[in-house]
Amino acid sequence: AQSVTQPDIHITVSEGASLELRCNYSYGATPYLFWYVQSPGQGLQLLLKYFSGDTLVQGIKGFEAEFKRSQSSFNLRKPSVHWSDAAEYFCAVGEMEYGNKLVFGAGTILRVKS
């Protein structure tokens, strides 16, 4: 079965510092990969996606992610974190053979220190 692992439950970074959130997946075929962000009490907002092609993908709010097939990873990065980035971040892999189904990681809660 497909699975997604986000090894860090909580991460704290200082405002202005760089950020990297880790994501590893288990999937037999070419994966469809996503990063979503959720603020408290809100739904999920799509940050970026990887379907194919260039392994470095750019998203909204200055985020980027790199797909590394050899490491089964899709880590999310941001060069300079803002206080408004504090939220929970979810990595997901799409099981797309029979439709649209996302398998999510457990999430990483980001706290930003001022």
Added chain:
Amino acid sequence: KAGVTQTPRYLIKTRGQQVTLSCSPISGHRSVSWYQQTPGQGLQFLFEYFSETQRNKGNFPGRFSGRQFSNSRSEMNVSTLELGDSALYLCASADRTRGEQYFGPGTRLTVT
């Protein structure tokens, strides 16, 4: 374009009752998926509807059901509510298979 809308936003029900949640997808989107989010189990896929047909189903009991109408709006129903059904229920829509999904704000269901 308006985003995905879900109604109601908050709901309190008693054990044994049933509940119906509604989701209106982004205009033009024919795929609607439902997810349950709880602190213990995280985000779990319930089912997906595409052009009024259930195309995929997660590992949930038969008490959880859904349907999709010709205008792509979708409803999910939970019968015989249990305390463990308390969760945030999220709906997502996509314009095609293998497309990115856009989520609504969710319905917070509390079962007492």
